[in-house]
Amino acid sequence: MAASPGGGPRLGRRALIRGGGLAALGIGSVAVLPAFGTPSAVQDPRTCRAPDVSASQKRLVVSNWPAYIDPATKKTTSTLQDFEKATGITVSYTDDVSDNAEFFAKVRNQLGSCQAVNRDMMVLTDWMAAKMIGLGWVQPLDSAKVQNLHDNLIPALQGRAWDKNRTYSAPWQSGLTGIAYNAKLTKPVGSFSELLTRSDLKGKITLLSEMRDTMGFMVLLAGGQPEKFTSQQWENGIEMLRKSVKSGHVRAFTGNEYIQDLTAGNIVACEAWSGDVIQAQFDNPDIKFVSPEEGLMLWADNMLVPNKATHRTNAEKWIDYYYEPAVAAKLAAYVNYICPVQGAQQEMEKIDKTLVDNPLIFPSEDALKGSHGFMALDDKQEQTYEGEWSDVTGG
Amino acid sequence: MTATATPPQTRSAEPPAEPPRQRRRLTAYWLLLPGALWLVVFFVIPFYSLVATSLYDPDGSVLHGYDMTWAFSNFWHALHDYWGPLLRSLWYGAVATAICLVLGYVLAYAIAFKAGRWKNLMLVLVIAPFFTSFLVRTLSWKLLLRDDGFIVNSLQFLHLIGPEGRLLATPVAVIAGLVYNFLPFMVLPLFASVDKIDHRLIEASGDLYASPVVGFFKVTWPLSLPGVVSGTLLTFIPAVGDYINAQLLGSPKQRMIGNVIQDLFTNANNYPAAGALSVILMALILVMVLLYVRRAGTEELL
Numbered sequence: 001m002a003a004s005p006g007g008g009p010r011l012g013r014r015a016l017i018r019g020g021g022l023a024a025l026g027i028g029s030v031a032v033l034p035a036f037g038t039p040s041a042v043q044d045p046r047t048c049r050a051p052d053v054s055a056s057q058k059r060l061v062v063s064n065w066p067a068y069i070d071p072a073t074k075k076t077t078s079t080l081q082d083f084e085k086a087t088g089i090t091v092s093y094t095d096d097v098s099d100n101a102e103f104f105a106k107v108r109n110q111l112g113s114c115q116a117v118n119r120d121m122m123v124l125t126d127w128m129a130a131k132m133i134g135l136g137w138v139q140p141l142d143s144a145k146v147q148n149l150h151d152n153l154i155p156a157l158q159g160r161a162w163d164k165n166r167t168y169s170a171p172w173q174s175g176l177t178g179i180a181y182n183a184k185l186t187k188p189v190g191s192f193s194e195l196l197t198r199s200d201l202k203g204k205i206t207l208l209s210e211m212r213d214t215m216g217f218m219v220l221l222a223g224g225q226p227e228k229f230t231s232q233q234w235e236n237g238i239e240m241l242r243k244s245v246k247s248g249h250v251r252a253f254t255g256n257e258y259i260q261d262l263t264a265g266n267i268v269a270c271e272a273w274s275g276d277v278i279q280a281q282f283d284n285p286d287i288k289f290v291s292p293e294e295g296l297m298l299w300a301d302n303m304l305v306p307n308k309a310t311h312r313t314n315a316e317k318w319i320d321y322y323y324e325p326a327v328a329a330k331l332a333a334y335v336n337y338i339c340p341v342q343g344a345q346q347e348m349e350k351i352d353k354t355l356v357d358n359p360l361i362f363p364s365e366d367a368l369k370g371s372h373g374f375m376a377l378d379d380k381q382e383q384t385y386e387g388e389w390s391d392v393t394g395g
Numbered sequence: 396m397t398a399t400a401t402p403p404q405t406r407s408a409e410p411p412a413e414p415p416r417q418r419r420r421l422t423a424y425w426l427l428l429p430g431a432l433w434l435v436v437f438f439v440i441p442f443y444s445l446v447a448t449s450l451y452d453p454d455g456s457v458l459h460g461y462d463m464t465w466a467f468s469n470f471w472h473a474l475h476d477y478w479g480p481l482l483r484s485l486w487y488g489a490v491a492t493a494i495c496l497v498l499g500y501v502l503a504y505a506i507a508f509k510a511g512r513w514k515n516l517m518l519v520l521v522i523a524p525f526f527t528s529f530l531v532r533t534l535s536w537k538l539l540l541r542d543d544g545f546i547v548n549s550l551q552f553l554h555l556i557g558p559e560g561r562l563l564a565t566p567v568a569v570i571a572g573l574v575y576n577f578l579p580f581m582v583l584p585l586f587a588s589v590d591k592i593d594h595r596l597i598e599a600s601g602d603l604y605a606s607p608v609v610g611f612f613k614v615t616w617p618l619s620l621p622g623v624v625s626g627t628l629l630t631f632i633p634a635v636g637d638y639i640n641a642q643l644l645g646s647p648k649q650r651m652i653g654n655v656i657q658d659l660f661t662n663a664n665n666y667p668a669a670g671a672l673s674v675i676l677m678a679l680i681l682v683m684v685l686l687y688v689r690r691a692g693t694e695e696l697l
Contacts, residue, residue: 029443033463036447038666040460101661108457135458203564211662245647251564252646266542266563379456386663390655391476393647 041112043136045307048114054313058089061311062318063103063122065301066095068173070334079330083321089314099255100128100210107306111137116308120315123172127212129302130162130376138168139305145316146170148323152342156368157300162376170319171300173275173337176360176371177213178296180272182262184286189269191293192217196244206261206270209253211389212374213297214241214271220294226372234385242392253393262287274360275337289360291367298371300340326350332361448670457664469671477655477672484652485679487566488635491573492581495630496623498574499581503622504615506582507590521582533572533643540568540644564646572640580629588622589615624691632680652676 072078080091097103103124110117112135124132132138143150149170156174163169181189186204189195195205207214216226218237224230244250251267259276261267263284277289305315321327325343332339333351338361345362348355355361377385447463449470455461474481506517524532540546540562550556562568592615600610638653645651652672659669 029446032443033447033450036444037463038448038451038455038457038461041457042459099661105661112457203561248646248648250647264541379458383456383663383665387659387665387668390658390663393650393658 039113041108041135043111043114043307045136045139048136048307049139050116050308050310052310052312054311057311058087058314059120059311060089060091060314060318061118061120062091062093063096063119064093064172065097065123068095068123068301068335069093070331079322079327082327083318086321087314087317089317091318097123100125104128104131107137111135111306114307116310117306119306120309120311121318122304122306123301124304125210125301126160126162126299127374127376129169129304130160131382132304132306133163133168134376137307139307139309139312140167141170141305141316141319142313143167145313146319146323148320152323152325152328154340154342154368155365156298156371157340160373169302169304170323171340172303172322173332173335174298174300174340175337176274176291176296176298176363177208177216178272178274179269179290179292180259180262180277180280181269181288181290182265182267182284182286183288185265186268188288189290192271193221193294195269195271195292196221196240196249201269202247202249203251204266204268205250206252206254206258206267207250208258208271208273209255209393211386213299214253215385215389216297216372216374217271217292217294220372226297226374228375238388238392245392275335278336278358278360291370296367296371298338298368298373336361338363445670445673448666449674451667451670453667455667457666461666466667469667470675473668473671473675476668477652480650480652480655481672481676481679483649484635484676487570487573487641487649487651488631488637491570491577491634492627492631494570494574495578495581496627499578499585499626500619500623503582503585503589506586507592508594518586521579521586525579529576530639533576533639536568536572536575536644537563540571563644564649566645566649568644569640569649569651572644573634573637576637576640577630577634580633581626584625584629585619585622588619592618620691624688628684628687632684635680636676 069080070078072081077085080093083089084091103122107117107122109115111132129138141149143165149166153166153171154174157171158166179189179192179195186201189198189201195201212226215234215237218241219226219229219233221240222229222233222236224233224237241250254261254270256273256276258267258270258272259280262270262272263280272289274289277287280287303315303319305312309315322331323341325341326347328339328341328344329347329351332344333348333355336355339345345356348362359367448461450463450465450467451461451469452464452466453469453472502521506514506521510517538544542561542563547556547560547562550562551558551560556562562571596614596618597610600614601607605613635651636653638651638657641649641651641654656669656672656676659665659672663669
């Protein structure tokens with residue numbers, strides 16, 4: 001064929017092979033592309049479970065946030081060691097959760113297709129816990145085995161819309177989102193609107209990159225309630241935020257690293273989490289935490305048992321153990337976030353008297369009354385809101 | 396595949412030599428196999444997956460899954476929404492590459508021609524920053540450029556920036572970070588090219604009454620072009636897609652396309668938009684590189 005002696009335009013062998021190859025590649029690509037769809041990630045926790053080998057295997061694998069548990073010291077054992085001694089269960093504890101969205105991306109493929117993630121417990125913030133429970137990725141807890149949880153959970157954290165009876169989740173620690181400022185560098189900042197508008201703060205404040213923390217305040221500023229707001233109130237809130245970002249008033253959206261910037265003086269005020277502020281105060285008493293006039297955001301990080309976890313009963317023992325007031329107090333004395341366990345305040349007397357009346361570890365019921373949680377978003381809302389959020393924070 | 400294509404005389408001329416030759420030909424394919432497999436698994440499949448993601452039905456969600464529905468409108472929407480960060484990334488990348496080229500050329504020239512017995516030591520020093528993590532080095536720039544740090548205070552004293560001025564959270568900081576992080580990628584290929592230049596050629600230009608400047612542009616620069624081309628490519632491509640520098644040293648106003656893609660993938664879970672942006676970025680860089688390489692000439696690239 002290539003040797004055809006015709007006088008017309010010659011189609012060389014090489015060109016033919018190349019053309020044919022390209023055509024085959026094109027057709028092959030078109031045929032193969034639809035195979036790369038992403039299937040639905042919804043699972044049923046009743047069917048997607050592994051047999052519980054807790055009785056024979058005394059093990060427990062926990063994933064938690066960094067610096068979220070008391071370490072053993074020369075003088076005392078840690079709560080984790082006490083747990084191991086009391087139950088005979090060996091705990092492998094990793095602090096590999098540093099961001100809810102990142103952790104979601106990490107386990108998405110396994111949990112979305114009903115495969116094991118080789119963890120018996122993971123600790124995630126309210127909204128992510130709500131999302132995973134909604135996706136059916138979380139095993140229910142046997143309420144008889146976590147009696148302490150139901151007896152001792154503080155009222156402010158009960159009856160969350162996404163897990164009314166705490167069937168799937170147990171708060172590990174809880175915290176408040178408010179404002180922090182460096183008293184050496186600026187006058188007190190009393191409200192969120194002041195933080196966003198006071199001219200001497202321009203370019204010297206940061207906000208949190210957790211959408212629900214920051215937008216909760218923006219919705220409050222727009223006259224809505226974070227627990228239940230309309231899309232119009234959302235629009236108004238995000239519009240206000242967009243203006244502040246555009247004008248250069250907001251310097252950055254950050255995770256935990258704001259606290260270094262605040263102590264270094266790169267920023268003078270910021271939206272902040274209560275526990276970070278207490279820890280920073282030990283080194284630098286000029287750092288102050290304020291409950292903004294608009295209100296506070298109350299959140300919790302929740303212990304969840306993922307599908308296919310093989311040590312469910314051991315996980316329930318762990319939850320029950322950490323809901324004993326004495327244990328919770330020992331943990332709170334190190335972690336400095338809000339302790340979700342009733343009765344821990346009395347136990348704290350024996351550990352560290354200076355922390356007993358700290359309103360950021362044991363806030364009064366009144367203080368928590370004015371606090372807000374963020375409403376559960378459905379699928380489409382989440383995509384739209386998170387998209388608009390990253391547009392604003394992404395310039 | 397090419398058995399029929401081989402000219403007939405080779406086959407008829409030496410039939411006994413057939414088996415070893417056949418085996419040798421097969422050996423080449425066997426040697427290709429590991430690399431080819433690697434490419435298929437870690438490049439071809441992810442590539443198709445990415446292209447498919449960019450064509451997902453925008454009405455899908457993580458909850459309900461995404462179907463590949465040939466939604467070409469994703470590209471239009473992505474461009475429409477994010478042309479700002481896209482242009483900014485190209486701009487930052489270009490500026491950083493230009494600065495790297497100037498700094499890197501001087502450094503490579505000095506190492507190649509003037510360093511003498513310190514040559515190897517200086518090369519090691521160029522690579523030395525790689526011994527610590529990229530992230531740690533970028534974070535320490537935060538320390539250097541901080542608002543009441545030495546550099547900002549000196550610049551304020553010299554009235555180069557206003558009393559309220561700062562470097563962190565400005566384009567200056569982001570580009571400085573990019574330059575710093577990608578400088579070795581520029582220096583090493585440049586050094587390899589400059590070092591190969593025969594010094595007698597430069598002397599000859601002097602003998603022919605060329606001034607040093609003319610000599611540089613007529614002799615040294617053209618001979619070092621392969622290094623310039625590969626250096627700029629190695630710097631520009633990763634710099635455009637970088638998101639660490641913008642994240643740590645910049646503010647929302649300096650966000651680059653890498654940050655946007657990361658946000659869309661992880662936070663917004665908007666796979667189609669993120670996929671479309673990634674494909675756009677890839678295509679854009681590919682076209683620019685092809686044009687550039689064609690203009691600069693590829694024959695002497697290596």
